[in-house]
Amino acid sequence: MGQYVVRRLLQMIPVFIGATLLIFLMVNVMGDPVAGLCGDRQCDPATAARLRKEFGLDKPVGQQYLTYLANVFTGDFGTAFNGRPVTELMSSAFPVTVRLTVVAVLFEIVIGITLGVVTGLRRGRPVDTTVLLITLVVISVPTFVTGLLLQLLLGVEWGWIKPSVSTDATFDELIVPGLVLASVSLAYVTRLTRTSIAENRRSDYVRTAIAKGLPRRRVVTRHLLRNSLIPVVTFIGTDIGALMGGAIVTERIFNIHGVGYQLYQGILRQNTQTVVGFVTVLVLVFLVANLLVDLLYAVLDPRIRYA
């Protein structure tokens, strides 16, 4: 087990370097960011040259990347063009997005799995058909439509919530944005759980458990659900990374100042340091989430062992 974890962690190093290098190059290809700093006029050449030097843009790309990587290992993610260290941006943005992701994942787990179990056990009944139809609608409607619609209905027409989230971005403010963010994945979780439950219901160990005379509740939670969760857990695990990085649309609609907001602004201003820094952390989150998912397999299914 320990060896397996170490091996996985070591595998992360090339992935990490490859991902950062790619993003670094992509942002660099977009052109000279200093040109955009002086509004609709040319920066005077002397100031532009000094700014380039300050941000290390006067060096060749390869050298820029190596310097950046060396700095990252000392915990220095560089400085954004407005003079704020990227680590400061991260410390204000990540907690917000993490809260949003937690809300979204909770929705996926609670609503998604519950609906999946209910429909899986009652296949072909009216409940099943209705839920299937609803998930189909949710999957086919883009997030920004759901977001703007809910914002308009709940925020403006009915006045139940504030249309935008305040600077503090507390959990209760994030319920609606979290639901919007989770909506599509939630539908997938429901469908995955439903299929998995329906399949395993006919398996030998469930029949044995029922034959042993175990109460139905125990059969469902202990034997059926636990074994049916493997594909669902895989999905949710990879989804955590996707939710954090993919929150740009939701964060924009509800004016949440999280990772998506910083990334959007970083891309618009061609701020290499911000974009690479944030994406690097997102890549790490993705990798760690994947590792945790793999480890969770062994817990869920005793047949799986890591050597």
Add this chain to the structure above:
Amino acid sequence: MRRATHAKWAACAAAAALAATACGGGDSGSGGDGGAVLSSSWGDPQNPLEPANTNEVQGGKVLDMIFRGLKRYDPGTGEAKDMLAEKIETSDSRNFTITVKDGWTFSNGEKVTAKSFVDAWNYGASLKNNQRNAYFFGYIEGYDKTHPEDGSAQSADTLSGLTVVDDRTFTVKLSQKFSTFPDTLGYPAFAPLPQAFFDDHAGWLSKPVGNGPYTVDSYTRGSQMSLRAWDAYPGADKAQNGGVDLKVYTDNNTAYTDLMAGNLDLVDDVPAAQLKNVRADLGDRYLNTPAGIIQTLAFPYYDKNWNKAGTEKVRTGLSRAIDRDQITDTIFQKTRTPAGDWTSPVLGEDGGFREGLCGDACEYDPDAAKKLIEEGGGLPGGQVKITYNADTGSHKQWVDAVCNSINNALGDDRACVGNPVGTFADFRGRITDLKMSGPFRAGWQMDYPLIQNFLQPLYYTGASSNDGKWSNKEYDDLIDQANAESDTAKAVGLFQDAEDVVRDNMAAIPLWYQNGSAGFSERLSDVKLNPFSVPVYDEIKVG
């Protein structure tokens, strides 16, 4: 996606009213007592919030609230009026003696003296401080020493043209005659700075201290700034409200939705998508007033295709092929006005705005357009590509409309196409590297309401915003004469003569004057926009 029916709007207004009273009790209740705080939409300033480092509206908005300079542009007329300046005297338009009014302090108690100005200007002009607006000090003698053009080591830290005479007097020596120099001093870059700025720079940036009607109460960078009225403010333009909370919005659509829901009081950028409904939504709580912004199409004169004889006819022809009235009506819903010269209506007749200076050359006439372009030798390569940045504004819509208009006028579907560039920085980068091959979007927002500011930076040989590298001896001479002329009316006349040269060569095609737009909640009254399209916060009454 916004609805426009009246019944629904009524429901929404009621919701807005309810919510407004609910959130009104922020500071000291809502009774119109001048103590109530309003909230306003904001964008994250692009550069560190220093006077000589701020060159966009969002940062400028804050500077306008927390600083007062020697001059201030009247929010209504744009006229430069003395603020901290008691008098500015000159006999030769080159040596100025400036006397600072007595009794002004910064909000931390420090007196505003001649030194506060001289130190601030020296800081702004010094190359080592990386100030984006350093060139504003370029007219002052010694600038070439503190800010060498070629980026070599600076040989002086202070401008030799600035001398502190006593506590309240300092002298300015310019490197050339510039009669309207005093009128430029209302620009935020010329604001005074307290000693704290130099002693604890990081601390100052996290909570700026100035001498304006508002003080910064708290500042969460990237999301919100709370400004409160400064009770001991010595000026006449004391804040009529308790303060302003500036909230950063990523998307102006969200800000607008927040305004509709009563979650926000003032939006100073109505999104293009809402322009159709804004009158139905807000009625007379919607402002649409002229601002000192003009949009033009510039040409690359470094490209030989655009720099040979006869191409002025092609450019004039293109100008006549653009149906400005139709585009400003349908795409901009009259938030822009078809341009008839190269300045802005906010200057006023006396300031040099002359309606119809462009004359026929800006009138839509497809037949004349076709004829002119043929006479001029046709479009270079048979096609023009209008380059623009696609990330902000609604540039794509109007560029497509302009091209459509040109194509229809010339009866050729391929005469004009848009050429989008992904980001503003990339767009500017290509302009700086002289990579344009056809007309490109050029917008100009004035720094100060002077005709000089609309002409010199844009068309003078080698000027900072002469993106097309247009160069004309006759024009340059007229500008030089105008700057040296001490009689204002005569100077304006000379500037207009220079503008005639721009027209005869069609150096850039004027498109339209841009208005400032704003919407506000029912709690507010006396809301207006100044000529820079920024709300005049100190005059807003709450409740």
